[in-house]
Amino acid sequence: MLVKSKQSSRLVCLTMTGNQWHCTADAAKLRTFSTKDTGWGFGQFIKRKDLEESPYLRDDVFSIRCDVTVSKEIFTEPIPQHVVVPPSNMHHHLGQLLLAGEAADVTFEVGEETFAAHRCILAARSPVFKAELLGPMKEKTATRVLIDDMEARVFKALLHFIYTDSLPAMDEGGAAEIAQHLLVAADRYDMERLKLICEGKLCDHICKSTVATTLALAEQHGCGALKKACFKFLMSPGNLKVVMESDGYEHLRSSCPSVLDELVAKLAP
Template sequence: MPTSSPSPVGNNDGPSLTASAIIAPAVSGSHVLKIDGYSRTKGLGNGKRINSDTFTIGGHRWCVQYYPDGVASNDTDRISVFLFSDRSDDTEVKAKFKISLLGQDRQPVPQYSFSSLIHTFSTKEAAWGFAQFIKKYDLEESLHLKDDVFSIRCDVTVLKEIFTEPIRPPVVVPVPPSDMHQHFGQLLLAGEAADVNFEVGAETFAAHRCILAARSSVFKAELLGTMKEKTATHIRIDDMEPKVFKALLHFIYTDSLPVMDEGDGAATAQHLLVAADRYSMERLKLICEGKLCDHICKSTAATTLALAEQHGRVALKEACFKFLTSPGNLKAVMASDGYDHLRSSCPGVMDELVAMLAP
C-alpha cells in the first residue's frame, strides 16, 4: 500500500506573495522647425524636400522633412511633413510622434495637429509622416502665416526595450505605538522640575507652566502672559473640587481621562466639562459631552440639560430632549431635585421643551 512521505521538518506551506512589474520606458522630446520665407520655398517641386537640422531624442538622431509642394503627385496643393530617423546603423527604432502647426502664440493649432501610431523606423522605412498635412491655400489665408513665416513642432516619443523586474517588498520596521503620554503622565506624578503649585481645596498639585500653557490658551494667558499669576508659584483655585482638577491635569499631560468610578463617572464628567470650558479645551469638552450623552438618566437629565444649555453643547442638549420625549421620563425628571434648578437657570430651555411636546 503506498504511503505519503512526511513533510520536511520546518517546511512552511503558508501563503506567500511575490510581485513583479513590466516596465515600458520611453523618452520624449520636441523640435520646432521655423520656415522663414515660405513663399520662396514653394515651387521646389513635388516630392522635393528640405530637411531640418538634426536633433537627438532617446539616443537617436532625427530630422523633420518639409515638402513645400507635397510628397506625392496628387498632393501638389498641400504641404507634407515627415519625421526621418537619421541612423548610422541597421538598428530599428520604435517611436510615435505628433506634428503640429504652431499658431502665433507658439501653441499647437488643434485643427492641424496630427498624432501617429507606434511606427518602426528601419532601413526600409526610415521616414513616417503626414502627406496631407495642410493645404497651401489654407495656410496662406490663415493667421498662422505671418510675414511669410510659420512654424511646425514635432513631438517624438522613443520607446525603449520593455523589461520585467521583481518588485521587492518594502522593509517593514516595527514601530511601537507612541508612549509619550506615559512619559508626561509620569512627569506629572513625580512633580520633577515643577514650577507652579495649585491649591485646590485641601490638596496641592505641582505642575509645569509651559506644559499647561501649551495645552490651554487660558493657562497660557495666566501663566505666561501679563496676568499676576505669571510670577506666582502658588495659585489658589476655590471653585473646583480637587478630584476634578486632578482629572483636568491628567488630561492635559496624557490627552486621556483617568479611570473613573462607574457610579461617579457622570457627575465627574459634568464637573470636568465645566472645567474644560473654563480653560478653553475643546477636545476635552467633546469627550465629556460624549460621555454625558451615554449616561443620561432620570436622576441626571435635568442637571445635564442645564449644563448643556449653559455651555453651548448642542449634541448633549438634543440627547436630553430625546430622552425627555418619553412621558415616563419627563414625569420622573420633573420630580427630581435638578428640575427646579433647570427651571430657574434656563427658562428658555423649558419653553423649547414645552413647544416640542405640544401636540
C-alpha cells in the same frame, strides 16, 4: 527588420547572418522573441544576389521599418520592514513628570490638596492657563495659585488630561458626575477636545436622575449634541413625568427657563 520597396507597399522581414539574409515576405505574421529562444529570425532565407535582383532594392537603396514591442512583466513585492517603530509613549513620560513633580515651577492649592505642575505645559495646552501663567496677569510670577471653586479630584483629572491627553480611570458609578464637573472645567480653560469627550460621555449616561442637571449644563456651556440627546430622552412621556417630580427639574426651571419653553414647543403636536 521590415523592408519596403519603393515601387510597392509590400513589406518583407529581413534578418542577416554573415553574408546571408533571412527573409520572409509574409510581414503579417508576428513573432515573439524571448530569452528562451535558441535562435533569432525566420526559417526562410534569401541570398544576397537574390536580394540585389529583387524589386525591393533600387539604386542600392531600400527602406527599413522596425516595429518592436517589448513585453515585460512587472513584479511588485513588499519592501521588508527592518525597523519596527513603536507607538508614541510621550504621554507616559509626561504623566510620570506630573506624578514626580520634577522641575515643577507652579503649585496649585485646590481645597485641602496641592498639585505641582509645569507652567509651560499648562500654557501649551490651554490658552487660559497661558494667559494666567505666562501673560501679564498676577499669576505670571506667582509660584502658588489658589483655585477655590473646583474640587480637588476634578482638578487632578484635569491635570491628568493636560499631561496625557486622556482621562484617568474612573469608577463607572461616578463617571457621569466627574464628567459633568470636567466639562465645566474644560469650558473654563478653553480645552475643546476635553469638553467634547465629556459631552460624549454624558450623552451615554443620560437617565431620569441626571437628565435635568445635564440639560441645564448643556445649555449653560453650549453643548448642542448633549442638549439634543437630553431632549430626545425627555420626549418620552414616561421619562418627562418622572423628571418633572425631581429636584433637578426645579434647578432646570430656575436656571434655564428658556430650555423648558423650547422643550414644550417640541412636545406640542
